[in-house]
Amino acid sequence: MSDYSYHNATVESAVDAQTEKAIKDIHTSLPAKVIDFNSTLQTVTLAAQVKQILIDGKTVQIPPLMDVPVNFPRGGGFAVTFPLQAGDEGIAIFSERCIDGWHTSGKATEPLDYRFCDLSDAMFIPGICSRPNTIKGFFTDGLSLQTLDGSTFIRITNGKILIKGEIEQNGGFVSSADVVASGISLTNHVHGGVSSGGSKTSGPQ
Known part of the structure; x- marks a missing residue:
């Protein structure tokens, strides 16, 4: 403790000093930045963003x-994935016990080390950010899946989905309602220049 003195030590102050020292060795969570991302293993190397005081x-x-x-985010056979880049922010949380056995095997295991709340047992939740890195032009009217600069997005509001960007579709398309492209109805459009024989119609109107 800061007021602990070797010359007037008591049992209580000695216990308090040891308790304070032990608490400082317990890690719960820290903001962190990505140094490197392994997309195959889905692991990162992180730089903690709060320094340690000696x-x-x-x-x-x-x-x-x-x-x-x-x-x-994943579950039920589905997952949301995105690439991580150096400098991306988030929070590192530290497991109560050693996670090495579980992380390697994917099964419930005994802890392979006696460490508690140790820096070696971090897990990373990306997205929590500092004020200089907040999302600009934050969309408040519904759900938005977007690039950070907002140039491309899928936005869901009550009864409507809005998409901005080029769409490449691999598979069929089924619509129970009319489809309108450049102001022309797929269901109700007409063609001019119709005549018998092998002639072709003009474009839709």
Whole structure:
């Protein structure tokens, strides 16, 4: 403790000092930036964005967090994926116990090490960001799946889906209602220049 003195130590102050020291070795979560992303293993190398304070008051950068599994929303046979780039922000959370056995096998295992809330057992949730990196022009009227600059998006509001950007479709298209392209109805358009024989019609109107 800051007011702890070797010359007037008591049992209580000694216990308090040891407790404070132990608490400082417990890690719960830290903001972090991506250094490198492995898309095959879906792991990242991270740089913690809050420095560590030493006993003498000096601050040091926490060593890079290696082989950190990334959270991508998934379940029921579906997943939402996106590439991560160096500099992307998020939060690193630290498991209560060693995750090495589970991470390697995908099964429930005994902890392979006795460490608790250790920097070695980080998991990464991308997206939580600092104020300078907030999403510009935040869409508040519904759900938006978009590029950060807003140049391309899929936006869902009550009863409507709006898409901005080129669409490449691989598969059929079924519509229970009319389709209108450049102001021309697929169901109700007409063709001019119709005559018998092998002549072709003019374009739709």
